[in-house]
Amino acid sequence: MxxxxxxxxxxxxxxxxxxxxxxxxxxxxxxxxxxxxxxxxxxxxxxxxxxxxxxxxxxxxxxxxxxxxxxxxxxxxxxxxxxxxxxxxxxxxxxxxxxxxxxxxxxxxxxxxxxxxxxxxxxxxxxxxxxxxxxxxxxxxxxxxxxxxxxxxxxxTSDQRRILHLGAVFSSNFTNFMYAVTEELLLAHEIPFELLEPLILQTARNVKHGNLLQCQTGPAVRGDIKVLDKHRELLSDHPDYLEIYNLITENIIKLKFLHGKL
Ligand SMILES: NC(=O)c1ccc[n+]([C@@H]2O[C@H](COP(=O)([O-])OP(=O)(O)OC[C@H]3O[C@@H](n4cnc5c(N)ncnc54)[C@H](OP(=O)(O)O)[C@@H]3O)[C@@H](O)[C@H]2O)c1
Missing domain, CATH: 3.40.50.720 (NAD(P)-binding Rossmann-like Domain)
Structure with a gap:
């Protein structure tokens, strides 16, 4: 050919x-x-x-x-x-x-x-x-x-591709933004970002096994109000990040109630 x-x-x-x-x-x-x-x-x-x-x-x-x-x-x-x-x-x-x-x-x-x-x-x-x-x-x-x-x-099809792309935005673009926010917060306190690397990699590896809602950990899913409030206090100088923190936290809590076993 x-x-x-x-x-x-x-x-x-x-x-x-x-x-x-x-x-x-x-x-x-x-x-x-x-x-x-x-x-x-x-x-x-x-x-x-x-x-x-x-x-x-x-x-x-x-x-x-x-x-x-x-x-x-x-x-x-x-x-x-x-x-x-x-x-x-x-x-x-x-x-x-x-x-x-x-x-x-x-x-x-x-x-x-x-x-x-x-x-x-x-x-x-x-x-x-x-x-x-x-x-x-x-x-x-x-x-x-x-x-x-x-x-x-x-x-x-074009319709399927559009949905896949939306998924790519949530799972890659937004995730990368979260890493960038984290990097900024850590660097401001001279904490090396590498300390989070094993956690990030394990979270990514979890996708191989499906059932992702069940992999959800953290204070929102535990309903740990004291920790949530402490984090909000730490973000008082970053109103934009605080808004994101609150929105995602609320959604995790909603999902927890929707899916009882989260
Ligand atoms: N990057 C990814 O991760 C990725 C993954 C999958 C699919 N895609 C798709 O690939 C395509 C390109 O994305 P990219 O990330 O490679 O974009 P990019 O790095 O921002 O490059 C954009 C390209 O478009 C040209 N361009 C922008 N405005 C123009 C204009 N007014 N007239 C003529 N040319 C113009 C740029 O030319 P100049 O050099 O002159 O600015 C450059 O060649 C998009 O459809 C995107 O959805 C990207």
């Missing part, structure tokens, strides 16, 4: 990780487009592709076009592209596939369920990739691409 030619549109966090993963797997990224030339040029150089910051100079000769740009610009960018029957896909957890319908007759979604940050090594083989397509041609090409990168490829 002839080597597929890929164009990556975007040079942010995901585009960079994807470009490097394609390169590692021997996939042929022929061009990178990005609004900001410095970032785009740097990615292109790393993966042996050409670079353009002019949307009208995007080659029409590739097989797959991946739009890995901010969700809010997908529609605007799509309105500038006309790629006939080429496979055109986006990588968003929330945006519906059909936003790409004006661009090509073969469209799809390639949503990797992972958090991508700069300078963090990621093994794509272990990342679930959720795909969606609008035609048999798109299905075949997209499945080939996804299976080259990952051992776990799933078909999800």
């Amino acid at each position: 002839q080597l597929l030619e890929i164009v990556i549109i975007g040079a942010g966090r995901l585009a960079t990780h994807l470009g490097l993963a394609f390169y590692k797997q021997g996939l042929n990224t022929v061009q990178v487009y990005n609004r900001t030339p410095e970032k785009g040029g740097r990615l292109a150089l790393r993966i042996g592709a050409s670079f353009t910051d002019n949307v009208h100079e995007i080659t029409l000769l590739a097989d797959i076009y991946i739009l890995a740009v901010s969700d809010s610009v997908l529609e605007e960018l799509a309105s500038k592209l006309r790629l006939k029957n080429k496979l055109v896909i986006h990588t968003s957890g929330t945006v519906e596939m059909n936003i790409l319908a004006p661009v090509s007759s073969n469209i799809g979604v390639f949503y990797p369920v992972q958090t991508f940050s700069p300078n963090r090594r990621i093994d794509f083989q272990k990342i679930p990739i959720c795909i969606e397509w609008n035609s048999t041609t798109a299905q075949e090409l997209l499945t080939t691409l996804a299976e080259k990168l990952s051992k776990s490829v799933f078909h999800l």
Whole structure:
């Protein structure tokens, strides 16, 4: 089979990780487009592709076009592209596939369920990739691409993907914010964050066994009012964090009553 030619549109966090993963797997990224030339040029150089910051100079000769740009610009960018029957896909957890319908007759979604940050090594083989397509041609090409990168490829509809993304926000984005808050509170008292590492890792490992409500520990679930009040006192200089603390505490207590055995 002839080597597929890929164009990556975007040079942010995901585009960079994807470009490097394609390169590692021997996939042929022929061009990178990005609004900001410095970032785009740097990615292109790393993966042996050409670079353009002019949307009208995007080659029409590739097989797959991946739009890995901010969700809010997908529609605007799509309105500038006309790629006939080429496979055109986006990588968003929330945006519906059909936003790409004006661009090509073969469209799809390639949503990797992972958090991508700069300078963090990621093994794509272990990342679930959720795909969606609008035609048999798109299905075949997209499945080939996804299976080259990952051992776990799933078909999800746009509606299912949106719910999964909501779950990703709760379980990853919000959790990371909690770590950042914790780091700030600890550092202000010269307490090393590493002291919490075993607790954090065990909490994460608990997800493997399901029944997560039963794993809930802490003063809220114990109904320990004295401890809760002490914590509220400690947060008196941080009204925003106090609000979050109270809201989550109230919800844990509500769940405890709803599920009696929590
Ligand atoms: N990061 C993740 O963990 C992750 C995981 C799964 C899926 N995704 C999805 O991947 C996509 C990209 O996310 P990301 O995290 O990689 O974003 P990012 O790092 O913030 O990069 C955003 C990209 O969009 C481009 N862009 C932003 N505004 C633009 C505009 N007005 N016109 C043209 N280009 C513009 C940026 O170009 P400049 O360089 O010029 O700013 C950059 O290439 C999103 O759909 C996101 O939902 C991300």
